[in-house]
Amino acid sequence: MMKQFIFYFHLVLLVFTFSTPTLAQSPAEAPKPPAKPVPATPAPAPAKPLVPSLPQSPMTDSSSNQDIIKILRAKSFNTLIRLLKTTQIINQVNAELVTTKSGGGLTFLAPDDGAYSELKAGYFNSLDDRQQKALIQFHVLPFYVSSSNFDSLSNPVMTLASDKPNGYQINVTAYGNSVNISTGVVNATLTGIVYSDKTLAIYQVEKVLVPLDFSKPKPPAPAPTLANLNAPKSDKDNASAEDGDQGKTNRATSGANTINLISFHGTISVFLGVALVAAVTIPV
Template sequence: MNATTLAAPSPAAAPPQHFPTPPSTAPTNTPDIENILKQANSFSMFLRLMKTTQLINQLNSQLATIKSGGVTLLAPDDGAFSQLKPGFLNSLSDAKKLQLLQFHVLPDFVSTANFDTLTNPVRTLAGNKPGKLELNVVSYGGVVNISTGEVNTTLNGVVYSDNHLAIYRVGKVLLPQEFFPPKKVIAPAPAPKSAAEVMEAPAPKPDKEKPLPSSRGNSSEPSSSQVVPVQTSGCLRFGVSSLLVLGLVFVQVANLIV
């Protein structure tokens, strides 16, 4: 009897395991305005207003989807905000605070070399209404001057700059004219006259006396105070002359008799 040896079956091959592929973690090149201002460490007030008005979210979303162009921020530092009158920011409504911040944002990327190509008034996110939201920029010799009609200041350095976002430090908060009532022009008071001018001034001429009206109410009749000329008639003059001639004849006759 032959014994048959059975070979032990080989173990089945384990199925291959599939591990999920982790998502791609490629770094993004989109700048974040909040992180940039925090790292600068001197824009806490400006950053707080940007977050309160939610303007920072709008700008970051715009930068994340932008293909061309960009945004330019004129950022006042904490020292600039300390120059404002006490209570000024608290006196502004939420809409005015947003408008104030929009006045610090140019809707285009402007490099330091391109400020001299801007056309005044420069358009901001708040608009460029003449005499209201007017921002004028003058660049000369590497110095960039900014004027709003209420504030004059300069760019004091670059905080951040790439191909789409530029943030510049400005020395003052840019206050638009629209936030302030028009200034009243007061005419200067006339200068007092000197003593010499008073002495040299001619005395006023008296008014001409007018004839008093007649008590009878007839303006054509002379009043009692007026002198009425008396006219001598021709007959009276002839009579007087005749008497004089007769008198002379009588005297000559008397002399002859004597």
């Protein structure tokens, strides 16, 4: 009995030993196809500047050196500097730059000395104080425009002189590598970048931008209303009217006296003529 048990035990052990590797083996997985390379997304091309850079333009990314007078003095903008100071617009521009530094910024379209020399002699002095200030403010946009973003502006474009919805505006046209400014009186091109950072941009413009508003006729004086015509006259007006009536009376009396005197002199002359003829014809 013990021998049979040992025999069967070895038989089971032998079967289990030979069958275990067979059960442990699994069919080999099919090889995975190689992964296709993902094409890299090309980096966007930098925006092309629409305004060329001037030689040695003081361009910087720092906003701590925004001295407009100092920047303009490095170029041929002596006339513009003088006008900024005499009209005191430089104070307004600096104040605007400080208040808009967090979001808006400023864009200055600066005519050089050659542009001002093309104006008619004495033109600036022929303007009144309000127009002189408006002429300088007309060259400042109350927001920052980079050299590659002029084509994103919507016309008409407001300026620092725009004190009403339709006043003192310009039209900007950007095409190719050029930016054109039109005022309705002057067409000019931006010839180069004078200065540019993240909040202040100064561009050289080839002409002084004369506003169309300077050429618009002044509105006529309002016609007198019926109430003004029927309004009672003042004492001064009544006195003037009485003086006028008295003057007419005096002139009429003087005219009548003159006619009577002429008639009297005519009668005397006739009488003397008759007496002289009688004296000659009557014999002595």
